[in-house]
Amino acid sequence: AQSVAQPEDQVNVAEGNxxxxxxxxxxxxxxxxxxxxxxxxxxxxxxxxxxTGDNLVKGSYGFEAEFNKSQTSxxxxxxxxxxxxxxxxxxxxxxxxxAGNKLTFGGGTRVLVKP
Amino acid sequence: ETGVTQTPxxxxxxxxxxxxxxxxxxxxxNAMYWYKQSAKKPLELxxxxxxxxxxxxxxxxxxxxxxxxxxSHLFLHLHTLQPEDSALYLCASSPTDTLSxxxxxxxxxxxxxxx
Numbered sequence: 001a002q003s004v005a006q007p008e009d010q011v012n013v014a015e016g017n018x019x020x021x022x023x024x025x026x027x028x029x030x031x032x033x034x035x036x037x038x039x040x041x042x043x044x045x046x047x048x049x050x051x052t053g054d055n056l057v058k059g060s061y062g063f064e065a066e067f068n069k070s071q072t073s074x075x076x077x078x079x080x081x082x083x084x085x086x087x088x089x090x091x092x093x094x095x096x097x098x099a100g101n102k103l104t105f106g107g108g109t110r111v112l113v114k115p
Numbered sequence: 116e117t118g119v120t121q122t123p124x125x126x127x128x129x130x131x132x133x134x135x136x137x138x139x140x141x142x143x144x145n146a147m148y149w150y151k152q153s154a155k156k157p158l159e160l161x162x163x164x165x166x167x168x169x170x171x172x173x174x175x176x177x178x179x180x181x182x183x184x185x186x187s188h189l190f191l192h193l194h195t196l197q198p199e200d201s202a203l204y205l206c207a208s209s210p211t212d213t214l215s216x217x218x219x220x221x222x223x224x225x226x227x228x229x230x
Contacts, residue, residue: 032216032217034218034219036221041223041226042223043205043207043221043222043224044205044207044219044221046218046220049218051216088157090157094216094217100163100170100171101146101163101165101209101211101217102160102163102171103217103219105157105158107157108157108158
């Protein structure tokens with residue numbers, strides 16, 4: 001079984017401040033982890049992924065995420081948030097040992113960056 | 116959002132109508148997905164198709180009928196819907212080879228309103 005949790009429904013941050021969106025996961029095998037962003041009335045856009053290798057993954061629009069196996073976490077970070085980063089963010093996981101190609105998504109975290 | 120297109124972008128239908136949603140992907144993927152996104156449940160997987168064959172039906176009511184004539188096209192046929200079916204319907208596609216990470220690419224969605 002695979003599951004993912006995003007403990008915060010909303011994160012508020014001032015423009016220019018660091019942004020962190022939390023994600024924890026549970027899988028039986030090796031985790032494949034993803035972050036997506038959704039702007040209003042749009043589909044989900046891929047930001048970054050962790051499959052293997054370096055624990056710090058860099059992605060689009062200046063975002064990065066850190067894989068922490070001991071804490072089963074994959075938090076999304078951006079050093080300096082922009083107002084345009086205001087959106088809905090989804091974390092997703094796939095068990096690398098599982099058959100099939102199903103991703104399990106978290107409930108989403110709404111980010112509001114204030115000027 | 117490039118690579119996966121969905122039509123129509125907006126649809127209003129009565130409970131007795133029959134309509135269809137269309138999804139097309141230009142990425143050469145062999146897996147396609149339908150998701151429902153609503154305020155109550157942010158992202159629900161509905162159906163999965165691999166190489167035109169349905170491999171997952173997530174207990175979706177029969178008033179939703181998917182069709183996958185080839186690996187590039189996916190339809191969702193709608194009939195006798197209920198007001199609670201109003202939501203954003205997202206289509207996605209992904210590769211299926213064992214060396215890939217099964218990253219999914221999403222279309223912009225169809226905003227469905229059932230009156």
